[in-house]
Amino acid sequence: MLGRYVTRAVDAQVRWSKPLGDFNRRWLGALIRPIRPIQDFLNGTWLGHPVHAVVTDVPIGAMTVSIIADLIGQPLVADVTMMLGVLAMVVSAVTGAADYIDIVYLVGTNVNRHAWRGAGTKWVAIDLGGLPDIPQGGPTKVKAGINELAVIREGDRILALHAQCAHAGGPLAEGAIVGGDRLECPWHGSRYLLANGHVVRGPAMYDQPAYEVRRADGGGWEARRQPA
Numbered sequence: 001m002l003g004r005y006v007t008r009a010v011d012a013q014v015r016w017s018k019p020l021g022d023f024n025r026r027w028l029g030a031l032i033r034p035i036r037p038i039q040d041f042l043n044g045t046w047l048g049h050p051v052h053a054v055v056t057d058v059p060i061g062a063m064t065v066s067i068i069a070d071l072i073g074q075p076l077v078a079d080v081t082m083m084l085g086v087l088a089m090v091v092s093a094v095t096g097a098a099d100y101i102d103i104v105y106l107v108g109t110n111v112n113r114h115a116w117r118g119a120g121t122k123w124v125a126i127d128l129g130g131l132p133d134i135p136q137g138g139p140t141k142v143k144a145g146i147n148e149l150a151v152i153r154e155g156d157r158i159l160a161l162h163a164q165c166a167h168a169g170g171p172l173a174e175g176a177i178v179g180g181d182r183l184e185c186p187w188h189g190s191r192y193l194l195a196n197g198h199v200v201r202g203p204a205m206y207d208q209p210a211y212e213v214r215r216a217d218g219g220g221w222e223a224r225r226q227p228a
């Protein structure tokens with residue numbers, strides 16, 4: 001009941017909060033996006049985890065210790081933890097801003113789209129969806145059981161990644177091959193190595209599931225997820 005009133009009160013703010021949020025996202029994006037390595041660093045591509053989620057706990061802990069130290073007459077400890085807490089607040093704000101420019105709260109950006117996807121040990125037949133064969137080049141979208149794959153073919157060598165980008169679900173089968181060995185997502189430009197799905201450029205910070213593809217005994221192709 002109370003939750004419904006709170007939700008209604010929050011929703012009622014959308015008329016002014018959305019334009020303000022869009023404006024902030026635009027100027028923050030213009031500031032951070034052009035310096036890609038910095039955005040990757042702030043997002044946590046190097047860590048394999050959002051940095052913002054890690055550092056937001058630090059001010060809470062530091063400030064709590066500061067209050068306790070003050071109460072028990074330890075001014076030096078209180079001062080140091082207070083400074084640490086303020087510094088962590090600044091880091092939290094900056095990393096939060098880097099996440100915010102990719103509309104994190106609206107579309108669940110930075111929530112790993114494949115966190116609960118099973119590894120699987122079985123080979124699964126590839127459904128080419130009416131194509132006579134996997135075309136050369138790519139990426140081409142095909143299905144393997146319940147999973148959609150973005151496949152790239154060079155002769156009889158097939159490289160395949162899950163077609164849904166780990167960052168925010170972007171369509172990797174509509175992405176571009178960069179440097180011959182990586183696939184770039186068309187939504188926010190994350191790049192994954194075709195050979196093993198490792199993320200090499202953010203804003204994604206999670207690896208993309210990669211698949212082995214081989215010819216099936218009865219004709220056609222089959223795929224199996226590579227071990228992580």
Ligand code: FES
Binds near residue numbers: 166167168169170171
């Ligand atoms: S969905 Fe954001 S980089 Fe792919």
